[in-house]
Every structure is written in structure tokens, then in C-alpha cells.
Amino acid sequence: xxxxxxxxxxxxxxxxxxxxxxxxxxxxxxxxxxxxxxxxxxxxxxxxxxxxxxxxxxxxxxxxxxxxxxxxxxxxxxxxxxxxxxxxxxxxxxxxxxxxxxxxxxxxxxxxxxxxxxxxxxxxxxxxxxxxxxxxxxxxxxxxxxxxxxxxxxxxxxxxxxxxxxxx
Amino acid sequence: xxxxxxxxxxxxxxxxxxxxxxxxxxxxxxxxxxxxxxxxxxxxxxxxxxxxxxxxxxxxxxxxxxxxxxxxxxxxxxxxxxxxxxxxxxxxxxxxxxxxxxxxxxxxxxxxxxxxxxxxxxxxxxxxxxxxxxxxxxxxxxxxxxxxxxxxxxxxxxxxxxxxxxxx
DNA sequence: GACTCGTTCTTGAAAGTTGAACTACATACG
DNA sequence: CGTATGTAGTTCAACTTTCAAGAACGAGTC
Numbered sequence: 001x002x003x004x005x006x007x008x009x010x011x012x013x014x015x016x017x018x019x020x021x022x023x024x025x026x027x028x029x030x031x032x033x034x035x036x037x038x039x040x041x042x043x044x045x046x047x048x049x050x051x052x053x054x055x056x057x058x059x060x061x062x063x064x065x066x067x068x069x070x071x072x073x074x075x076x077x078x079x080x081x082x083x084x085x086x087x088x089x090x091x092x093x094x095x096x097x098x099x100x101x102x103x104x105x106x107x108x109x110x111x112x113x114x115x116x117x118x119x120x121x122x123x124x125x126x127x128x129x130x131x132x133x134x135x136x137x138x139x140x141x142x143x144x145x146x147x148x149x150x151x152x153x154x155x156x157x158x159x160x161x162x163x164x165x166x167x168x
Numbered sequence: 169x170x171x172x173x174x175x176x177x178x179x180x181x182x183x184x185x186x187x188x189x190x191x192x193x194x195x196x197x198x199x200x201x202x203x204x205x206x207x208x209x210x211x212x213x214x215x216x217x218x219x220x221x222x223x224x225x226x227x228x229x230x231x232x233x234x235x236x237x238x239x240x241x242x243x244x245x246x247x248x249x250x251x252x253x254x255x256x257x258x259x260x261x262x263x264x265x266x267x268x269x270x271x272x273x274x275x276x277x278x279x280x281x282x283x284x285x286x287x288x289x290x291x292x293x294x295x296x297x298x299x300x301x302x303x304x305x306x307x308x309x310x311x312x313x314x315x316x317x318x319x320x321x322x323x324x325x326x327x328x329x330x331x332x333x334x335x336x
Numbered sequence: 337g338a339c340t341c342g343t344t345c346t347t348g349a350a351a352g353t354t355g356a357a358c359t360a361c362a363t364a365c366g
Numbered sequence: 367c368g369t370a371t372g373t374a375g376t377t378c379a380a381c382t383t384t385c386a387a388g389a390a391c392g393a394g395t396c
Contacts, residue, residue, distance in 0.1 A: 010290035010293055011294075012293060013293060013296070013301065016306075016309060017301050019313055020309050020312050020313035020316070023313050023316035023317050023320065024300075024316050025219075026316070026320050027316040027317070027319040027320040027323070028196050028316075030242065030323040030324070031323060034323050046382080048382095066344075074197050074198065074201070075383090076383090076384075076385095077344075077345060077346085078345085078346080078384070078386095079382085079383060079384075080345090081345065081346055081347080082346095082383075085346090086382085098344095101343095101344080101391080102344095102391055102392085103343070103344040103345065104344065104345080105345065121178075125178055125179070125180060125181060126178060126179075128181070129179065129181070131319065131323055132192075133181065133185050135318050135322050136315060138184075140315050141188050142184065143315065144188050144192065144311075144315050145188035147304060147308050147311065147312050148188070148191035148194070148195040150303050150308070151195040151299065151300060152198055154298070154299055155195070155198035155199060155299055156198070214352085233374085234375060234376095235374065244353085245375060245376085246353080246355075246356095247352085247354075248375090249375065249376055250376095250377095253376095254351085269362075269373095270361055271360060271361045271373070271374040272375080273375065273376095
């Protein structure tokens, strides 16, 4: 990015870009709200908490280290601590000590947690389908995937050394 | 949606859909986080608050009724009340009584608020550009717009009578 | 061992969000 | 009018997220 105090006129969005950007903001907030409400109603937790349970359900022995879980859910460790505390109160997750690193903690999905997931996953998939995949043409699904992957590339939390190639 | 207790196996996402859905979740959360941090750093407020100022800046006399603003920002009136209270403390917005409806309130963008917007808009546009438009091919911008419009259609808060056509 | 430094995870307080209850005013209808 | 019902906005309590410490351990160095 340019130096501070850069006085050059910024490149504003053109018409097509504006329309797309507005549509993006509109659609993504509507979908996030929709899924949040759907899951709050049917599973008693917000979308992000549900995502945590899903991650755990797919992990070996249904458990993950806190830091790994935080990374894959793209939230801070602090936020995760609070979230896991809440999920633990609900009985869907338990914490377990890590024998090889006494600082470490695992979050493990309980059987109750797995049950909640089994009960609510169909409704959640249905909601996603209904909002997205049942409304898009197959090409559009591919296009969306490609676009999202491009976006993610540009935003990926940088490898600490990635911007220091001259040091290698 | 089907009746409760529906025992039929739900249609899960196929491979392509899974990949796209994951990419969508990944990319949208990364972008939202990125913009939130960028605006928190450069403008001292989260993305949604910035959006409120933008809406106001484009409205006639730089003011809108609370309910209208809430609708166009797609947030609850409750959330808006808190947000405007906060923006009022920062001096960027003021509340004004509505003469024609004594229940009503306008939120009006102050000159200070307008200044913040002028100062920070270039950086924000640059961030959006860098994350999105500078990385997408022109066709992809169009595709993204089309896809987001389809999504929004399916999620649009329903007109109360929209699903009761037989009553007209 | 003792020192330093980095990592893991938690904590507490402040800020933000939600959904329901509530106040005040508007509108419709008899 | 008067009463009922709806709408605009705020407020409260419960919950979630953020930010800035902080406690506990690991790893390297002397």
C-alpha cells in the first residue's frame, strides 16, 4: 500500500463493482442472519458454535487442541475459551488435559454433542441448500467456489516469513 | 420445509457443493474480519457502524428515520439504538425529533461524521479493491453480482402477504 | 539450576448484540 | 370522542465478543 499522506485520488468502484459490492454485502449478511436464527432456534446455539462442533466431529477422536480449533474456525483463542466454556456448560463438549504439553487443552465433543449435531445437521443443510445451492445453476456453484478461493488467497493470514523472501 | 418428524434422509451436499460452501465460509469470514480490523484501526469503528455513516451520507439532508436506517442496514432497531448512541457519543451522528411523528427520530450525520467518512473512505475502498476487485477477472465480478442477487432474492425478508396470494 | 523468551490458554472488564418488555404516540373504527 | 390495535423507538437482562493482562509451562542459553 502507498505511503501515508498519499494525496492521489483513490480509484473508486465503478458502476458494476458498486452493484456487485452492494449485492455481496446484502446477500452475505442476510444469509448469516438466516443461518444464525435457524441454528439458534433449532440447535440452541449461534452458527459459529455449531461450526465448532462440526470441526470437532470430524477430528480424530472427536477432539482438537484449542489453538488448532481456533485456527480452523478463524477466531481468537480468547473467544474460543469463552465459547468452549459455554458449550461445556451445555454438556456438548468437555476439556481434556494434553499429556504431552501441560499447557495444552483438548476440546472433545461429547456423545450429547454428537447427538445435537445428528439431530440438527439435516435442518442446517436444508437451510443452506434452500438459500444457496437449490437456487444456483451448477456453473454458478463452480464460479462461486472459484471466486471465493481467489478471495481467500488474498486474505490468508500471511506466513510470517512470506513477505521476507530476501532473507532466505 | 417438510413437516416435523420427517424421517427421509436429507440431501447432503455433494463434493463440489461442499468445497464451495467451505470456500464461501472461509472467504467471507476472512473478508469481514479484514474489513472490521481495517476500519477499527483507521476509523475507530467496526464495519457495520461505518456502513451506517455511509447510508446517512447518501440520504437527503444526511439523515434517516431510525427504522429506515435499520432496514437498509439490515439490523434490528434495538441494535441500531445502541449503535447510534455510540456514534452520538463519538460526535458523528445526532438524533433529531421528527416533527410530523412525535414517536419518530432522525439520525443525522454531523460534519465531524462526514469528515471521518471523507478521511477514511479511500482506505476502505482500497481495502475492498485489494481484497476483491483487483483479484477478480471482470467476468467474475459479474458472476459474483449475479450469484449474490440470486441469494438475496431467496432470503429477502418476506412481504407479510407474499405467501398468502390466495387472499387477494 | 537460573535466566530469558516464546507459547498455550484463561480471565475480567468493557463493548456489542439479541429478544422481550415497555413507553409513547398514531391510526382505525365504532 | 373512546377504545382498541398497531408502530417507533428505547431499555433491560442475558449472552457474546474483544482487548488487555496474566498464570503456567516449554525450550534454549549460559
